Amino acid sequence: MQAPSENTDVKLDTSNEPSAHLIEENVALPEEIFHSYLSYILYEMVHYIPIVIIFLLNVCLVLLFLFFHDGPGTILFYVFSLFCSLPMLVASVGEFIMKPIRNQDFKINLLVEVIKRKPAVKGKEWRTITYNMNQYLFDHRLWNTPYCFYDDEDCHHYFLRLIEGKTFKKQGDSPTSNVTDAQSNEATTSPPIGATESFTFHSGPNYQKYLSKAAEIEQQSQDNYWQGRHPDIDALLKKTE
Structure with a gap:
């Protein structure tokens, strides 16, 4: 893996940054940091905890089988354990790939x-x-x-x-503009006396x-x-x- 230079590893502040074309030279993506896609995948897998845990479990089972297979019952236990853990390893790799x-x-x-x-x-x-x-x-x-x-x-x-x-409706006037209009012309937009306004609350945007x-x-x-x-x-x- 190549270490990015200081200029390409500067964290961008998205709340107060110049236009994208002014900062694109300071942006380093993994395709430019790693030697190849394979080295990138291996690096990511090593840092993906489910894959590491299940891979180590499979390695331990294989080593135990190689050094301690003194009876049919033990062999059957190792085979059954590998039969269960290998699909788990494949599933964790698939989950990683799908992001x-x-x-x-x-x-x-x-x-x-x-x-x-x-x-x-x-x-x-x-x-x-x-x-x-x-x-x-x-x-x-x-x-x-x-x-x-x-x-x-x-x-x-x-x-x-x-x-x-997905099917979408085109965006109309924003709620902010509606609120502004209501404040500027309260007499025409305020609901009649006795009317009830309702809305659906969303936790977040x-x-x-x-x-x-x-x-x-x-x-x-x-x-x-x-x-x-x-x-x-x-x-x-x-x-x-």
Whole structure:
């Protein structure tokens, strides 16, 4: 593993940072830190506790079998133990590969990054988003290393899994603007006397609203990307109508 230089290992402050194109030179992703993808995977597996524990268990069982197999009952016990532990090892590796990050705060922060930066498909903004998300996972102890996503495509694919196949409504006026309008024109917007207002409380931000806005931005980026690759696509679509 290559050690990143001081310039490429500087933690970015997402709350008060310049535009992505000004800081992209200071962003180092695992694809640039490790010699190969294999070395990255091995490094991550060594730091993934379930894999380490189950792997050591299998090693101990094999060693015990090699040195202490003095009876059929003992051999049967070792075989049965390996039969149970090997699938557990395979399952833990599969769980690691799928990166099952179920933390809601992490997902919301990823959506906020997309909404804030409006990344283009295969754009440089995804490098900054990926770096920030890797740091977030590590700082909040959701991942054992600051290298969860290997490259920007890895992070982008994770984001696509959050929104792909879902149906969204386009965002209208924000609740903040509605509150502002109500304060500026209280006579016309206040409810009648005796009327009851209701709302649904969410512990934290409205996840579905963030998801919808981020999906809208991604759809526009996808349209712009394919429009750039095939400028005549609109004319072709009109011919097929």
